[in-house]
Amino acid sequence: MFKFFTFHRWAGLSSFALLLLLSVTGIMLNHTDELGLDKSYIDTQWLQTWYGIKMPEQQGYLQLNDGFVAQLGKQFYFNETRLPDENSPMLGGVKLEQYMVVGFKKALYLLMPSGELIEKLDEGKGLPTPISRIGFSKTAANTKHMTIEVDEIFYGSFDNFLSWEPIENKSFTAFELEMPKSIGKAFYQEIYLGNELTLERLVLDLHSGRLFGSLGIYLMDIAAIILIMLGLSGTWVWSRRMFNRKTKSRKTMTF
Amino acid sequence: MLLCTANSYAKGVYQSNDDFLKEVFNSGVPNTQMLWVLGDIKKGATEILGDKPAQLRVRYWRDDQQSAWILEEIGKEKPITVGLLIKDNKVLKMKVLAFRESRGWEVKESFFLEQFYQAHLKPDLQLDRTVDGISGATLSVRALKKLARLALFYHLNVFKKKGFEKDNV
Numbered sequence: 001m002f003k004f005f006t007f008h009r010w011a012g013l014s015s016f017a018l019l020l021l022l023s024v025t026g027i028m029l030n031h032t033d034e035l036g037l038d039k040s041y042i043d044t045q046w047l048q049t050w051y052g053i054k055m056p057e058q059q060g061y062l063q064l065n066d067g068f069v070a071q072l073g074k075q076f077y078f079n080e081t082r083l084p085d086e087n088s089p090m091l092g093g094v095k096l097e098q099y100m101v102v103g104f105k106k107a108l109y110l111l112m113p114s115g116e117l118i119e120k121l122d123e124g125k126g127l128p129t130p131i132s133r134i135g136f137s138k139t140a141a142n143t144k145h146m147t148i149e150v151d152e153i154f155y156g157s158f159d160n161f162l163s164w165e166p167i168e169n170k171s172f173t174a175f176e177l178e179m180p181k182s183i184g185k186a187f188y189q190e191i192y193l194g195n196e197l198t199l200e201r202l203v204l205d206l207h208s209g210r211l212f213g214s215l216g217i218y219l220m221d222i223a224a225i226i227l228i229m230l231g232l233s234g235t236w237v238w239s240r241r242m243f244n245r246k247t248k249s250r251k252t253m254t255f
Numbered sequence: 256m257l258l259c260t261a262n263s264y265a266k267g268v269y270q271s272n273d274d275f276l277k278e279v280f281n282s283g284v285p286n287t288q289m290l291w292v293l294g295d296i297k298k299g300a301t302e303i304l305g306d307k308p309a310q311l312r313v314r315y316w317r318d319d320q321q322s323a324w325i326l327e328e329i330g331k332e333k334p335i336t337v338g339l340l341i342k343d344n345k346v347l348k349m350k351v352l353a354f355r356e357s358r359g360w361e362v363k364e365s366f367f368l369e370q371f372y373q374a375h376l377k378p379d380l381q382l383d384r385t386v387d388g389i390s391g392a393t394l395s396v397r398a399l400k401k402l403a404r405l406a407l408f409y410h411l412n413v414f415k416k417k418g419f420e421k422d423n424v
Contacts, residue, residue: 033394124272125314162289
């Protein structure tokens, strides 16, 4: 019994820190929504470096209506406001009388001049894809009309982007990406890095031990095994004590 | 492995938007219309979603009595696309058209969606009934409840404006 008690004591003491970490992070993960873990981002540089977070290869920039549009990986921004993510590459953008339109290979984003999203158009909403260019064509009445090029066919919309029809290509001018002169990549690098690593991911990786690589996972496995053994050895020590106490009291009663 | 296989079959596009509209409008799909989510509508939508609506313009289809909506809401990380048909300010049909998350796909099953049949909005913009959740699909269930409330709210605004129906609210 002494051996079990000693094991129970030392196992408990040695794994306490790991069990504490498992419990606290477990409670946090159970309340991800309430704690807003998935909406909180970590901008600590050494943690970003630890995770290997760096600027993605897919980047696109352009200036539109006195504002800056940027695509960094799947992140999409108007100035510093993050808009819904887009995976397909950005092609360009045009400014219309009432809206701004940013074109991607598989989607068009209609924006207010303030940058607020009016609607995201994609294949499900009847948008022809994959788009290769976005720009203006001249109509028969010699006015400019926003046009997209898909598989060498030009399409325009005449009902506020509800539907699309092929149009005659008349002096098409494409609007392509261009890095605005007044900002540099460093401006968006800071924004990108500060919006990539969520607190939820950090807590999840602490909970599983993944933050410390495969060694961390094994450590957490050991902590979990020790927890099981603590339960077993605790039950054993308790039951032995109960048995001994009952035997002792029986002996006392006999005498 | 079995679970992984089940998951990979569970997520995906179950029905296209066009097919949903053809299914609910037997006599031909009406022209697409737009509802601008501004002013009081934006305020109501924000209250329902708990956040600003992602888009300022929502497409819908309507005839004299009913309206159809194809709405999206993020469950955990990715949007769930849901088609809804509203008639007499009550949910007549609700279908999950696309599910992109790795967990919570059970919300597409009819045993869950049937709970929304004939549901309507109370004055506090809540549903008139309790919808039972599914364990392991809490966020997806929450997203679908929001979308049902949102479609009912949008329907009320569209029909109120045109004076077709009396409000249930």
